Amino acid sequence: MEYRFVVVANRLPVDRADDGGWTRSPGGLVSALEPIARNSGGAWVGWTGAVGDETAPFDHDGVYLRPVPLSPEDVDRYYEGASNSTIWPLFHDAVEQPVHKRDWRRSYDAVNRRFAEATAEVAAEGATVWIHDYQLMLVPALLRAARPDLRIGFFLHIPFPPVELFMQLPGRGDLLRGLLGADLVGFQRPLAAENFLQLAARLTGLHPDGETVAYEGRTVTARAFPISIDVAGSERMTSDPAVLRERERLQEDLGGDRRILLGVDRLDYTKGIEQRIEAYGELLAEGALAADEVVLIQLATPSRMRVAQYQQLRERVEREVGRINGEFGDVGRVPVHYLFQSRSPEELQALYLSADVMVVTPLRDGMNLVAKEYVAARQDEGGALVLSEFTGAAAELPDAFLVNPYDVDDLKRGITAALRATPSDLRDRMRRMRTHLREHDVDRWARSFLDALGGIKLDPPCPQ
Template sequence: MDTPRVRHTADQETEFLVVANRLPVHLEAHGTAEPRWQRSPGGLVSALEPILRARRGAWVGWAGTTGDTPVAFHDPDLRLHPVPLNESEYRDYYEGFSNATLWPLFHDAVAPPEFKQAWWQSYRQVNQRFAEHTAAVAAPGATVWIQDYQLMLVPALLRERRPDVRIGFFLHIPFPPPELFLQLPWRTEVVDGLLGADLVGFQLPGGARNFLQLVRRLHRGESVAGGQPTPVLGTVRLPGRTVRAGAFPISIDTAGLEALAHSEAVRERAQRIRHRLGGSRKIMLGVDRLDYTKGIDQRLRAFEGLLAKNRITAQDTVLVQIATPSRERVEHYRRQRARVEAQVGRINGTFGQVGRVPVHYLHTTVDRTELAALYQAADVMLVTPLRDGMNLVAKEFVAARPDLGGALVLSEFAGAAHELPQALLVNPHHLSELEDTMAAALDLEERERRHRMRELRRHVRERDVHHWARSFLSALSEGGHGAVPGESEIPARRTIVA
């Protein structure tokens, strides 16, 4: 598919835009009926949609279909601009370079990344199309906030077309150490793409430092120590402008989820869930995309270990595992699903009884009301990824527990662990430690459980998604358009202040 020629018209201009791989809605077919727009699942949509609606902005993204792409349309308080992808681009840009090259590379190579030239060419082509669509609808001087690893070339490509706009980029997944990133054959091109932004944001300070070290190594810039306050941790000085890098931990719409948790529908549904699972049984809950980085395998092995050692039984404890379908045409994900479902079958076959299976496994997408009810029904929430940029499920569970009930078991390799130290932190690679922590969570004394949850809720309330957005956009605004006084004094090479 050739890059479309998108005309810039005044009635399309928007002063605040989010650019992401996917729109917050997608076309979904229902039998023979016409496809309908449905809200898309996922943490990025949950985090960004309320911010964009509050600012009456626009969202540029793929509509989730490789057929005919609809024209721009309005959702309440939000203008949506679909970007077309054909089948080969979906395969090579999305399934290939984004999710079989970048995703595993950025998650500590938990699975080996694949490097294919055809995938890279498609990634570059699709990023160019996103940049052109964004340039066409951004008002003069607009603020454009580009999201995540699928679009890391867009900042520089957009700047070439629209040097008047202010550009922010936020990475939702971890940014790896330079030694790992340098494996990428197109490492310089990707870094230069990010340097098109005025502000590059990461979940944690470590990600920002990794990025600054990487720029230093790739461009042999001069390092100058000193004094950048958080959240902005360092600056790359370019000819005519600066690029700043910092840490901005993402969060959730806490107030919205709390209101949902207080609703009669959620409370009644939570009671029905508890009753159907056995009333007095303790409920452990996992809610994850079916992804090899989420630690579902390790979680199931630890749960199986507790059963095998008779520390729990199918009579007193049940694990509910929601595994949202994800990237099912990618080979790593097909193998992951087969492994998980085999584990569930083995556990239930070995330790189950008539009417009492120890694992309830659902390979499905769950709506927000059902999810809030599951959070309220759970005695223990298991969030045990091997590597995760943040993990909003941990924060959602906390927000959904105004009763101060439930214990949170949280991997120390999730970004959320840096913000939620009152959770029961665990190394999911250490199976005996994971078993012990899960058992401790089941037996946690009520006074300690309530104290931990009270502290967790305080943080999630104070640092919600609106705080995240204000923090990032304020830093982006403070950076201006990247103009640097005394431009002639700036050396042509990049200089990093970190």
């Protein structure tokens, strides 16, 4: 079978269910692209998420899924090594020092080749292919070499670094040429697209013209397409009885009389969790906040825990949480509720509805969808958003309380300003943010990219 629209991502859009079957994965990318793939007779190429899984291709909910198996060595070298210990930190302003190993680069090349080969096998003549994210930056050029008939798009979900940082990468030319294999290269912010075009000029001697560059007889376009979320789906969830029950339970457990600061992040050194907890601890120490009046709930989802940097981060965060609770807590009432665990979408929604202040303060983030999820959840137009100015979301949500996450004093200022703001000010801010978000949801993001890429005719969006 051959398919006229193919999504290529590190992961397939499904997770293994308890009964051995498959369920649709949560997340904005799946909710945006799976319906398009289904309606266009499409396919999805990716890893099942299980090491050594040799699952054969299968259909799920009208989409053909083509698994790419990863061995234990692949996961160690391609995924945890080159992708998440080299490229990830470097593309996030080298918040942590990137690690460079030649065997990791060889594995990254080999796995990217397997993804390209699998895609070439399932794509119909003249098909549109949309490749996603930093794990697969070589795929566009590899696929172009095998199938010059295809229309190829690539979207980077994380930041793209300035030229000076990118130049540190061994094999930097290969990665750049990999991306230049696409017809359209999409980024979260305009500055990232500019960085990419400047890099093309620096490394290859090409001469960008506006947002395009001529390469090997083709025109490559680099443009910003800020990603978003399923706003309508999030709004529907706020009235789910399970969500409302969970919200009531949370408020009862916390006593119902304390204001809630909320952080929801993967446990990652880019997310600014340490600085956030430090700022809260200083506010308690200074008497600006009282533990019996304001509580911090920090949900830290386990992430890449086989990587040493993440293990060390967990130890530092948990040590600081213990210190603050020991110093400022009391029997039955601790100032920080730290949860190192995953939560269901319904439980997350209940947390969003309960939080007086959502604190989203990454040191660097391509977009940050948690900020948008919180805004979408607040149909009551309550709550406040404290947001790092180094997220893509900051450009779209200027009515948040914007802060410099590297400056603990500025974090403290933002948190206290949000807590002290008048209800009318908070309502006005939330109303404006929600208006923007409803006009710029994930369906609009996907359609704007595919319209710019061309090659596939999309059905009109369904009315919400």
